[in-house]
Amino acid sequence: MTTPVPVNLALSRRRIDVFFAVVFAAFTVTSVISDLLPTIGVNFSHPSGNFFVQSNYWYAHDADPLFMNPPDWMRIVTGLSAFVYMPFYPVLVYALLTGKNWIQLPAVIYATMIVSLTGIVVFGVEFFGEPAFRTHNPAKFLSFNLPYVLVPLLLLIRMRKPLPFARKF
Template sequence: MVIRILEIIYFLYFASHIPITLFIDFQALLPEHVYPQALKQLMRWYAAEFKDPMMLDPPVWFKSFILCEALVQLPFFPVAAYAFWKGGCKWIRTPAIVYSTHVATTLVPILSYVLLHQFPQAPHPGPQTMRERLTLVSIYAPYLIVPIMLLFTMLFSSTYTGASQGGRSKSKSKKVK
């Protein structure tokens, strides 16, 4: 039951990540004319409201993370969404481990930057107070927390490791005559 709840959370995470990546995250990479005015306004509102200058004027290292999101993660999102919607798909284990470790690794510098960098006030103001920094961290934190939960699920759940309740693999627990 707990695994099925986690699978639904992972499904929602991956399914929602597709439009977020295409319509929001890629704005930091692609030319401005690619997006309709409404999406550009949504991005400007988000950046102003949550003081996230990385999305309007991304540092090169941040662009490299978005490029990885485009080339590695985005193709994985529908595959993972399908696997977790269906549930119990053991074949997703290795790709999910690779995905979760990659994303968790990229979030460490992002969160460090948000917490420690001295952001300028202009042209795109970044967080100045600890409250503003923690608010922005709360936007990015699910992209660390869910992949870590996913990693632990893939590493320790018998549903995905193939281990039975007794700790033995199903294929090795054949009865000897």
């Protein structure tokens, strides 16, 4: 007797995966724009004519003083985003759109790291850490950064089933 092979649901019946694919495609772009620059040491502590530098200046000046002059540990966090998470995003988008169940474990590892590093460490410093790094505008900081923790947390919940894209028998 053979065990039936589960059939994945069509993408049209997995709207949540379309949502995740769109968001993680956007995260690919934001990782390049916002996380690569502090990692490689680009100074954006003052206005600039360069669009990418100016975007980071605007964000850091208005919402995130920790990001304006990142300590070494923060550059490690942004480096993970720029060089580990960012290449993972297109793989994740592909797997979500095509229903590849092998993405489950990498997605869980990724989401756990994001929630731990960003959700706990970075948010902790921003709200409870050294006064120089505390955000002066918590609402703006959260509006920019909460999606980067909540969406991976939702992905973690989405990937809880053994075969996340399969229909039930």
